[in-house]
Amino acid sequence: MKTYPVPDPPAILRALLLACAGDGHGELIAGDLHEEFLYLCEERGDGVGRRWYASQVVRSLPELLRLRIRSGDLTQLLAVLASVAAPLLLLDRLWCFVYSHIPLKDGLDRAAGLLAVNMAVLCIASAISGALARTARRAATLSLVSAMGVAVALWASVGAAPAWYIAGALLAAPASSLAGYKKWRTQ
Amino acid sequence: MAKGDTVGEFEFLVLLAVLRLAGDAYGMRVRREIAERTARDVTIGAVYATLDRLEEKGLVTGKLSDPTPERGGRAKRSFQLTGAGVDAVNRARRESESMLQGLAFPLPGGSR
Numbered sequence: 001m002k003t004y005p006v007p008d009p010p011a012i013l014r015a016l017l018l019a020c021a022g023d024g025h026g027e028l029i030a031g032d033l034h035e036e037f038l039y040l041c042e043e044r045g046d047g048v049g050r051r052w053y054a055s056q057v058v059r060s061l062p063e064l065l066r067l068r069i070r071s072g073d074l075t076q077l078l079a080v081l082a083s084v085a086a087p088l089l090l091l092d093r094l095w096c097f098v099y100s101h102i103p104l105k106d107g108l109d110r111a112a113g114l115l116a117v118n119m120a121v122l123c124i125a126s127a128i129s130g131a132l133a134r135t136a137r138r139a140a141t142l143s144l145v146s147a148m149g150v151a152v153a154l155w156a157s158v159g160a161a162p163a164w165y166i167a168g169a170l171l172a173a174p175a176s177s178l179a180g181y182k183k184w185r186t187q
Numbered sequence: 188m189a190k191g192d193t194v195g196e197f198e199f200l201v202l203l204a205v206l207r208l209a210g211d212a213y214g215m216r217v218r219r220e221i222a223e224r225t226a227r228d229v230t231i232g233a234v235y236a237t238l239d240r241l242e243e244k245g246l247v248t249g250k251l252s253d254p255t256p257e258r259g260g261r262a263k264r265s266f267q268l269t270g271a272g273v274d275a276v277n278r279a280r281r282e283s284e285s286m287l288q289g290l291a292f293p294l295p296g297g298s299r
Contacts, residue, residue: 031261060232
C-alpha cells in the first residue's frame, strides 16, 4: 500500500505565528492550527489546508499582538532593550564629560579602559536580562533584543568607537544574555 | 454590577461554545463550533484573545493537557465555565430575552 507523507504547515507562517503570539499562547495556537490543518489536508487537499492556515495566521496577527501586549510580553522586550541601551548611553555621557575636561581630547576615540568599562556593564545588563527567560526560545529572543540594545546605544553615542569594540559589544551582549539564561536554568 | 461582570456579544458566543463542548473546549473546537453554528468566519486569534479576557474576568478556567502527535507535539488547553461564568451566561440570556420580549421577528425594514 502506498503511504503519503504527512504534510507540515508552512514553516514561515508558523514562525510568524510563534514570533507574534509569544511562547505562552503561540504553542497552544500552533497546536490548534496544526490539528485543523491536518484535518483539512486529509479532507479537502493540501492546497486548501495551506491556504486556510495562511489565512488564519495572517488574520489573527492583530489580535495576537494585542494579546501579547496585554500579557506584558512586549513590555519585557522593551524593558530589556532599555536596560542594555540606557547604561551604555549614560556611560557615553559620562565619558563625554570626562573628555571635555581634558584639553584637545573632546571628540576623539574612547580610551581602551573606558570601552572595557562599557563592555563589562553591557555584559552584566545582558546577563541579568537573559536570566529573565524561562524557555530557550525566549532566551534566544532576549539575547537578540540585548544585541539590539547595544546597536541602539552605539548609534546614539556621541563618542567614536573602534571597529573591534563595536563587533565585540554586538557579540558579547547576546552571549552574556544566553550565559545568564543558562546559569539561571541550572540553579 | 461591576464592568467585568458583563459580557460582550462575542464573549457570550464563546461562553456558549465552551458550555456546548462540555469538557473538551479548546481554542480550535470553540472556533469551529461558533463558525458552524453562526456561519461567521472566526479566526483562532479572536477566540484566544476572548478566552484570555474571559479567564481574566474569572468566567472560565483553563487546564493544560499532554502534547499529542496530531498537534505537532504540542499541548492543548481546555476551558470550562466557572460559577461566575455560569452566572454571566444566565444573566446575559435573561437580559436578551427581556429586551426581545414584545418584538415581532423577523423585523420589518431589514436589507434582506
